[in-house]
Amino acid sequence: MRVPTDPQTGPQTDSQTGEYLHDVRLRVNGVVHDLRVPARRLLSDALRHDLGLTGTHVGCEHGVCGACTVLVDGRPARACLMLAVASVGAEITTVEGLTRPDGSLGPVQQAFRECHGLQCGFCTPGFLTTVHAGLEENPDPTHEEAREMIGGNLCRCTGYQNIVRAVERAAVLRRETADGDRA
Known part of the structure; x- marks a missing residue:
């Protein structure tokens, strides 16, 4: 600098x-x-x-x-x-x-969409980046680990249940993508 x-x-x-x-x-x-x-x-x-x-x-x-x-x-x-x-x-x-190189949604974004893990969307970018990093560290979280993964982010709309579901779904989508990459 x-x-x-x-x-x-x-x-x-x-x-x-x-x-x-x-x-x-x-x-x-x-x-x-x-x-x-x-x-x-x-x-x-x-x-x-x-x-x-x-x-x-x-x-x-x-x-x-x-x-x-x-x-x-x-x-x-x-x-x-x-x-x-x-x-x-x-x-x-x-x-x-976080999008794929072709511009399509990445697995975490897709999971939030599928699981309705957002309402107003204001907090969503922070959740997406947090979950992306969390799944890099723990690619197969338990339900409780998924809840802990998002514990530092606040949402005033969703009640968190669908966000936790989205974390779990994102883990599945990431595994499916990884399996497809190996094929």
Whole structure:
């Protein structure tokens, strides 16, 4: 990370806030993006406002609700608590990055659709990324492990039963996909 400096005017600053701007290179969903951001720009804001990846939602802004969850090097992280400048060098995956290469729904997304694991949808991106990472770690969770997997994310609409069913269904879909890949 470096502060861009113009030979005539010195360090570059944001015209509205006066904050120094930093050049950062973020790798998001396999694509490298060069940005110029203030040091205190949250990763969630960089994703939504600078990169236009609006699937990452911001709910509580305190890291409690999980709506902003993205994967950082494959592990769930709250994007509302991370600074964009601290994300340099990491592989960031947003909900947009969970689709298959052909653009079709990935197994976790498909399971949420099939099991009606969403209602208003605001919390859904955080659940999808959380479950994706959880199934990477535990590809065949018990019912109780599926419930624990989503324990850090809040939903005000669903009552969680269909979300737990979606976790269990996603595990099945992932196994079926893996079996199909081996055939």
